[in-house]
Amino acid sequence: MAQTVFAPWDDPQAKPLIQFRNVTKRFGDFTAIENLTQDIYEKEFFSLLGPSGCGKTTLMRMLAGFENVTEGQILIAGQDMANVPPNKRAVNMMFQSYALFPHLSVWENIAFGLKREGKPKAEIEARVDEMLRLTRLVKFAKRKPHQISGGQRQRVALARSLAKAPKLLLLDEPLGALDKKLRQDTQFELMDIQEKTGTTFVIVTHDQEEAMTVSSRVAVMDEGRIIQVATPAQIYEAPNCVYVADFIGEVNIIDGSATREGDGYRIAWAEGQEPFVAKTPSSFSDGQRCHIAIRPEKVAISADRPDDMANAVEGQIIDIAYLGNISTYHVKLGNGQMIKAQAANTRRLSRRSFTWEDRVWLSWTDTAAVVLES
Template identity: 80%
Template sequence: MSQTVFAPWSDPDQKPLIQFKGVTKRFGDFTAIDDLTQDIYEKEFFALLGPSGCGKTTMMRMLAGFEAPTKGQILIAGQDMARVPPNKRAVNMMFQSYALFPHLSVWDNIAFGLKREGKDKDTISARVDEMLRLTRLSKFAKRKPHQISGGQRQRVALARSLAKAPKLLLLDEPLGALDKKLRQDTQFELMDIQEKTGTTFVIVTHDQEEAMTVASRVAVMDEGQIIQVATPDQIYEAPNSVYVADFIGDVNIITGRATPQGDKIAIAWAEGQPDILGSTPKTITPGQEVHFAIRPEKVGISVDEPQEAGNKLQGKVLDIAYLGNISTYHVELPTGHVIKAQTANTRRISRRHITWEDMVWLSWTDTAGVVLDR
């Protein structure tokens, strides 16, 4: 049975749930969001990723209704949100601090919004129990927030946000307060809950690993603009700029001048060094400055000169970072450039044969890297 791929953004018949149309947001002289147009679809887990101050939280606050755009329109389910106050939007926001009521039990925290809406007792009870099951908190229902762990408090905040069945849930750095191991477990829980409820999630994070784990699509932001929106694998394998390549994961970037050679491109990058061969669907003019980006795991490292390699360079091992499952070698070329190569540690430690100061060969195929023109 072939599984259908979830990709409403590539189906022209799908209507977006959220539309940013030419949205600009200024605070005095500072432009936080700069003429931004972006669609987000129903049931998406959409991540806004970028460094502090890139505008991702401003985007989210405008969606929630806490900020109004200076220019442009925000539509949710086809309705212009300009005059719709936060409490009238089918949107809920989960804050980093969780903002739980310390004097109320877990059960009452989750029920709070439903009680305010004046729902009847049975409806509230059924919904809260459903949310407790969904977030695996049933046995903690009577406890107060201070009597449960940080990860459990995070799930209470999530259950409370989802209790009112919003169309859209906004998560602002939701896992920021958790330690690494718990964050990773919670990321999978979030994905599971998002899938079960079918709610559209928009998450703001500066943690690239988190965005790449949870999201159906990632929007990489910089200075109030979205630089690239794509699925996590596309962002990683086919970044559209040096900024995106560098922001996501580890990467080597070599800058040089390009000469087209048939369907390949030769990049002259240093005196006395062989050209780097790459391939790109883009039209590159002779002599144009380009940046060649290649991930360390795509660079082979060996003591002996490889015979069949599209690209090979010789250098000296400067540093080795041993990370348990992988080792990263920092290799200095005669030009002073340092290239990282990564290998999986499938063998026991005694079998590793490349060490500091060794002369080694780096090699990769002509399709292993990406040629970028910006």
């Protein structure tokens, strides 16, 4: 049975849970968010991704009600949030620091918000027990925060945030304090919890790997604007500009000029070098400046010139980054351009084909690169 794909943003009938309408936020002379319009749908795991200072945390704080909008509107479930204080919004925010009460047990930390709302004792107990099971913390219920690990504290903060069953949970760099291995494990736990509760998650992160792993969609931000919103696969395979291509993962960017040939383009890129060949849905006029963006894993490396590839170029290995499962070769071409090529390490180290200063051929197909406007 085919699984239905979750993509409410492609459904004209779907009503967004969150609507940013022409939102601008200024701090004095500084514009943190500029005329931003974006919809986020129920049950989405939506990531705001970008470098420090791009406006992602400001956007989240406005959503939570900790900052006021200078211009424009933010709607949650169709209601304008202009005069709705943070505690009256169906929103909860989980901070990077987790902000747990050190003198309270795990159980009491999770129960805290429910007790403040004056919920009946039996209801609180049932809800806290449910949250402990969901976050796999049952056996730590009586412990204090200092008696559990960083990953467990992160789950306590998550359980406490979800206890009040918010429509929307905002997570500000929630895994920033965890080491890499734990962060990866916790990403899958977050996805699992989000799926089980059906809560809409909006996460702020500068970690591309995190955004690409957990999200239904990623919004790549720069200087207060959203540059591209798409699924992780689309962002990676079909970036809409050099900034997005360069921000996500490793990429080779080569400058050139396009000339139409058949159903593709020839890209002139260096004096005396054979032009590259690329197929692209984008249109370019003859001679138009462009960039080709190609991921290192799409570049093959070989000792001899391959016969069956649309693009082949010779160079010398300058550097090798060995990452266990893959090696990245930094290859210098005749014109000084550096290109990275990745190969899986299927053989033992002693039996590898290439080493430093070897002359090699790099090649790729005519559909491997994305052609972007200058």
